[in-house]
Amino acid sequence: MNAEALRAALDQHPRTHLVAGVTPLVTAPRLRGTLGPETPELWIKLDEETGFGLGGNKVRKLEHELAPTRLDGVTHLITTGGAQSNHARVTAAAAARLGLGCLLVLNGTEPAHPTGNALLHRLLGAKFRWVGSRAEREPAMQEEAARIAEAGGRALIIPLGASTTLGALGYVRAALELHEQIDETRDRDVHIVLASSSGGTLAGLIAGFALVERPDIHLYAISSDTPRDELLRTAADLAGGAVERLGADPKVIADQLARTDASDAQVGDGYGIPTPASREATELFARSEGLLVDPTYTSKAAAGLVAAIRSGRFLAGDRIVFLHTGGHPALFANG
Numbered sequence: 001m002n003a004e005a006l007r008a009a010l011d012q013h014p015r016t017h018l019v020a021g022v023t024p025l026v027t028a029p030r031l032r033g034t035l036g037p038e039t040p041e042l043w044i045k046l047d048e049e050t051g052f053g054l055g056g057n058k059v060r061k062l063e064h065e066l067a068p069t070r071l072d073g074v075t076h077l078i079t080t081g082g083a084q085s086n087h088a089r090v091t092a093a094a095a096a097r098l099g100l101g102c103l104l105v106l107n108g109t110e111p112a113h114p115t116g117n118a119l120l121h122r123l124l125g126a127k128f129r130w131v132g133s134r135a136e137r138e139p140a141m142q143e144e145a146a147r148i149a150e151a152g153g154r155a156l157i158i159p160l161g162a163s164t165t166l167g168a169l170g171y172v173r174a175a176l177e178l179h180e181q182i183d184e185t186r187d188r189d190v191h192i193v194l195a196s197s198s199g200g201t202l203a204g205l206i207a208g209f210a211l212v213e214r215p216d217i218h219l220y221a222i223s224s225d226t227p228r229d230e231l232l233r234t235a236a237d238l239a240g241g242a243v244e245r246l247g248a249d250p251k252v253i254a255d256q257l258a259r260t261d262a263s264d265a266q267v268g269d270g271y272g273i274p275t276p277a278s279r280e281a282t283e284l285f286a287r288s289e290g291l292l293v294d295p296t297y298t299s300k301a302a303a304g305l306v307a308a309i310r311s312g313r314f315l316a317g318d319r320i321v322f323l324h325t326g327g328h329p330a331l332f333a334n335g
């Protein structure tokens with residue numbers, strides 16, 4: 001399918017407009033220079049600047065999750081995540097924009113002195129339910145939805161990270177954007193490196209590049225918590241579902257899947273816990289390009305990028321695009 005056909009297929013799906021516009025794709029010559037003479041051409045896609053609620057990848061996904069057709073009679077949004085969830089922040093901001101209540105089911109306990117995203121969740125007017133484990137998230141969301149219904153309201157539950165076949169359409173649109181920003185050349189591969197957790201961002205890119213047929217595009221997802229094989233499986237399932245929503249056969253993703261890889265080598269001691277490599281990458285990005293990466297997702301992806309370049313994973317003539325998925329508020333989180 002060509003770009004126009006994909007745009008037309010996407011436009012069949014109503015969305016609530018939250019993304020400010022096409023996000024910039026910029027070069028990173030000083031970062032490239034710092035990483036050595038063999039480093040391929042390096043670009044950064046600034047999805048930190050999606051332009052709503054302090055930006056990041058969740059803005060694109062929520063445009064579809066919060067399609068006007070899904071909001072009929074809805075009084076509240078409910079979602080879930082960690083205490084510093086970026087997704088919870090953007091959901092709370094969207095609830096405010098839409099005039100809805102927002103209930104966040106978060107892991108942990110109420111912080112005495114909220115900072116980072118936790119501070120913003122409150123500022124945006126969200127209410128909270130605290131749960132101890134990840135397994136408690138889904139039942140707690142269902143309970144809260146039932147409670148809202150008993151009180152005469154109606155809740156829309158947005159799954160973790162908005163990583164659904166619907167949410168992934170936001171990254172199909174991002175793939176289309178990148179397709180138009182990066183010329184296809186016969187002899188140069190493009191490697192897109194990105195942070196991944198619940199897999200929806202990766203899924204949308206797989207689906208989008210499969211649909212516009214870009215044999216030069218390779219995807220490399222750096223996990224912030226999910227084991228590699230599980231991440232690839234989840235992303236493949238979601239990508240197939242997203243493609244079906246766009247009226248195509250899910251089998252079309254096969255070639256793009258073969259050009260998709262993931263790594264969980266940067267997780268270290270766990271989700272949100274910095275590693276020596278993620279700290280080094282954070283300083284490299286900041287001091288060579290003035291680019292800020294967050295401690296949970298993008299610093300680990302940056303560490304994965306640096307490790308891949310140093311290990312010779314890419315050819316000198318390739319082009320690399322680091323997809324910056326946002327997360328800045330966590331830089332100001334204390335605990």
Ligand SMILES: Cc1ncc(COP(=O)(O)O)c(C=O)c1O
Binds near residue numbers: 196198325327
């Ligand atoms: C800043 C940031 N980058 C990357 C991700 C990972 O995206 P996904 O859950 O779609 O894999 C998230 C959320 O989980 C995020 O908040």
